[in-house]
Amino acid sequence: MTAQAGHEQQLIARVMLESPLPQLDRLFDYAVPAALREQARPGVRVKVPLRSAGRIARGYIVETTEAVEFSGTLSELDEVTSSVPVLTPEVWNLARRVSERAAGSASDVVRLAVPPRQVRVEKAWQLEQQSGEQPSRYSANPSVTGYGDRVIDSAIDAGRRLAVAAIPAVHEVSPGVWVGRWAVTLAEAAARTLASGRTAIVALPDYRDQQQVVQALSALVPLDLISQLDARQPNADRYRAFLRCLEDAPRVIVGNRSVVYAPAGRLGLIAVWDDADPLHTEPLSPYVSTRDVALIRQEQSGCALLFASHSRSTWLERLVELAYVTPVAPDPAVLPHVVPTADQPGAEAAAHARIPSTAWNTARRALEDGPVLVQVARPGYAPVLACQDCRTPARCRVCEGALRIGGARQTPACDLCGAIAADWHCRHCESTRIRLVTAGTARTAEELGRAFPGTRVIVSDGERPHLTVDAKPALVIATRGAEPVAAGGYRAILLLDGERMLARESLTVAEDCLRWWSNAIALAAPRAPAIIVGVGGALARALVTWSQQRFSAAELPDRRALRFPPMVRLATVTGRAETVEQAICALPDSVDGHESATIDVLGPVDAGDGLVRATIRFDYALGAEVARSLRSSIIRNSTGRTKRQTSKATGTKTSFRPPPVLRVRFDDTEILE
DNA sequence: AGCACGCCGACT
DNA sequence: GTCGGCGTGCTC
Numbered sequence: 001m002t003a004q005a006g007h008e009q010q011l012i013a014r015v016m017l018e019s020p021l022p023q024l025d026r027l028f029d030y031a032v033p034a035a036l037r038e039q040a041r042p043g044v045r046v047k048v049p050l051r052s053a054g055r056i057a058r059g060y061i062v063e064t065t066e067a068v069e070f071s072g073t074l075s076e077l078d079e080v081t082s083s084v085p086v087l088t089p090e091v092w093n094l095a096r097r098v099s100e101r102a103a104g105s106a107s108d109v110v111r112l113a114v115p116p117r118q119v120r121v122e123k124a125w126q127l128e129q130q131s132g133e134q135p136s137r138y139s140a141n142p143s144v145t146g147y148g149d150r151v152i153d154s155a156i157d158a159g160r161r162l163a164v165a166a167i168p169a170v171h172e173v174s175p176g177v178w179v180g181r182w183a184v185t186l187a188e189a190a191a192r193t194l195a196s197g198r199t200a201i202v203a204l205p206d207y208r209d210q211q212q213v214v215q216a217l218s219a220l221v222p223l224d225l226i227s228q229l230d231a232r233q234p235n236a237d238r239y240r241a242f243l244r245c246l247e248d249a250p251r252v253i254v255g256n257r258s259v260v261y262a263p264a265g266r267l268g269l270i271a272v273w274d275d276a277d278p279l280h281t282e283p284l285s286p287y288v289s290t291r292d293v294a295l296i297r298q299e300q301s302g303c304a305l306l307f308a309s310h311s312r313s314t315w316l317e318r319l320v321e322l323a324y325v326t327p328v329a330p331d332p333a334v335l336p337h338v339v340p341t342a343d344q345p346g347a348e349a350a351a352h353a354r355i356p357s358t359a360w361n362t363a364r365r366a367l368e369d370g371p372v373l374v375q376v377a378r379p380g381y382a383p384v385l386a387c388q389d390c391r392t393p394a395r396c397r398v399c400e401g402a403l404r405i406g407g408a409r410q411t412p413a414c415d416l417c418g419a420i421a422a423d424w425h426c427r428h429c430e431s432t433r434i435r436l437v438t439a440g441t442a443r444t445a446e447e448l449g450r451a452f453p454g455t456r457v458i459v460s461d462g463e464r465p466h467l468t469v470d471a472k473p474a475l476v477i478a479t480r481g482a483e484p485v486a487a488g489g490y491r492a493i494l495l496l497d498g499e500r501m502l503a504r505e506s507l508t509v510a511e512d513c514l515r516w517w518s519n520a521i522a523l524a525a526p527r528a529p530a531i532i533v534g535v536g537g538a539l540a541r542a543l544v545t546w547s548q549q550r551f552s553a554a555e556l557p558d559r560r561a562l563r564f565p566p567m568v569r570l571a572t573v574t575g576r577a578e579t580v581e582q583a584i585c586a587l588p589d590s591v592d593g594h595e596s597a598t599i600d601v602l603g604p605v606d607a608g609d610g611l612v613r614a615t616i617r618f619d620y621a622l623g624a625e626v627a628r629s630l631r632s633s634i635i636r637n638s639t640g641r642t643k644r645q646t647s648k649a650t651g652t653k654t655s656f657r658p659p660p661v662l663r664v665r666f667d668d669t670e671i672l673e
Numbered sequence: 674a675g676c677a678c679g680c681c682g683a684c685t
Numbered sequence: 686g687t688c689g690g691c692g693t694g695c696t697c
Binding site for chain 3: 012014015017021023024027028029030031048049050051052055057069070072073074075639
């Protein structure tokens with residue numbers, strides 16, 4: 001074929017479709033019509049015909065090529081929705097790797113990475129781009145302090161992976177603004193990255209953490225170089241911030257879990273705070289946690305990676321032992337003053353019910369000087385109910401779940417199914433009188449308020465969180481994870497519900513508790529006592545000696561022996577019995593070169609709704625194979641048979657597919673044993 | 674998802 | 686013969 005003048009070779013766009021269907025999770029080739037040639041660039045949003053004309057699917061151009069890979073007739077690209085290349089090649093590669101690892105669809109990951117388009121915001125941004133306004137220059141030479149001789153600086157400059165033990169203290173970043181010292185460390189690391197002309201991504205579990213980092217950063221770098229990307233902000237703000245990240249200039253991008261997918265041309269650092277916080281686990285398919293995404297992105301981009309926490313997760317400890325991640329500790333060391341007491345609470349007055357006298361006296365003394373933190377296990381008024389007369393726990397009559405109550409005069413309701421227990425009576429003694437067994441924040445507040453008359457009582461829980469409290473005396477009652485930062489630090493800390501927090505039945509209770517307690521203790525003023533009630537043994541020792549790393553390290557041999565995470569990986573497979581059976585049978589036995597790596601299957605067990613769930617355990621070396629196998633099972637299942645049903649009532653024929661259920665979830669940490 | 678294709682039983 | 690119900694498979 002001879003090319004005529006002006007007749008260029010055909011251009012083909014390879015398109016990722018925005019679809020939840022697993023069988024559409026691959027690239028589709030479309031011919032680019034001449035009129036769209038200019039706009040049809042990798043990363044732009046497009047509309048394309050699918051199957052028959054008239055049906056239009058949305059998607060992104062992943063790449064353009066002149067080589068035809070598809071043997072059939074190509075359809076033409078229908079429309080380029082916007083000329084902004086929102087799906088950068090780097091993010092696309094990340095999405096693909098992440099989805100492969102978790103046996104999910106790349107488009108599901110892209111949905112987390114690219115916020116919904118806001119036309120006005122985009123137009124305004126494009127205009128601003130043309131005006132060529134320059135962002136601030138950052139010309140400082142910051143350093144990460146508190147870790148000896150520039151250890152972290154050089155690791156950032158060299159693109160290494162670190163597990164940083166955070167400094168347990170609070171810090172005043174600007175007059176009257178106090179944050180956890182850890183937030184300063186992350187801000188300094190980000191500033192250091194920025195100074196080297198590269199972008200830093202800082203991922204936080206929740207908004208309160210994010211605020212602390214932003215406050216610490218504001219004291220270090222120009223505000224217009226800080227972008228916040230989190231699900232909490234309105235779509236328009238989020239999209240505006242996202243577009244800023246597409247600009248070439250380096251910046252600091254702060255946000256919650258999906259911020260690890262932010263587009264960043266010259267990525268220099270990913271910093272993750274408290275990687276074991278469950279808020280770092282994405283609740284949407286394919287359920288990948290910040291930690292795993294960060295590790296993959298680090299590997300792809302060669303940027304530095306910094307995990308920081310007060311209590312090292314067992315996952316991170318495993319990577320430290322493999323020498324994949326380098327541990328870094330504060331220098332000079334900072335040791336909080338932790339006092340364990342296994343004393344049983346004094347039985348004297350009701351107000352003392354949960355508080356031993358040592359803790360009591362400590363709190364009273366400290367209250368003369370400033371705020372005192374009381375950490376309790378549960379939010380709200382009084383969660384668990386029992387019969388007033390015979391003490392039998394109150395249970396739901398529908399499903400046997402525990403009954404809870406939201407306030408002093410409210411009707412109890414089931415914790416599991418939500419049924420309201422209006423006419424409750426005890427099964428055992430027929431009494432209709434109900435009593436509170438455990439106390440939440442509000443009840444603790446009432447008790448303590450009575451015990452310390454005239455003292456200010458501040459309650460902070462999930463519903464009414466306080467970010468900060470001032471330095472004046474106050475009793476601050478907080479649920480774990482909702483502790484405000486006190487100006488100058490708390491003068492004393494009481495960790496009350498140790499036993500109850502440890503009573504949860506989960507593989508990770510011990511490390512979860514260690515994390516909750518460590519994070520609270522880190523809010524103490526220098527040398528202020530932190531009293532932990534009702535906890536002894538290795539956990540108490542780890543807190544007193546502030547050696548959480550050693551505790552995590554000691555967990556690993558047991559986990560290895562029992563084949564528990566993080567020493568092996570898990571995947572749960574949920575679906576109808578035959579489907580799950582098939583998926584398990586299709587699993588590989590072993591992989592060449594990794595003959596010692598094994599797979600075993602627990603279950604299946606009943607999962608309700610006529611479904612079963614099996615748990616697959618496998619060594620890390622088999623991860624890719626297991627994911628590939630489960631992925632093809634998912635696709636086989638979703639392209640499967642149709643069932644039709646004739647309605648007996650009306651005789652009308654309704655055609656439907658039973659929702660093809662085969663759900664796969666990798667590395668679920670909520671697995672009970 | 675949603676739609677075409679194709680395979681067997683009942684029909685002018 | 687062929688009309689159409691219904692399972693199966695594909696989508697550039």
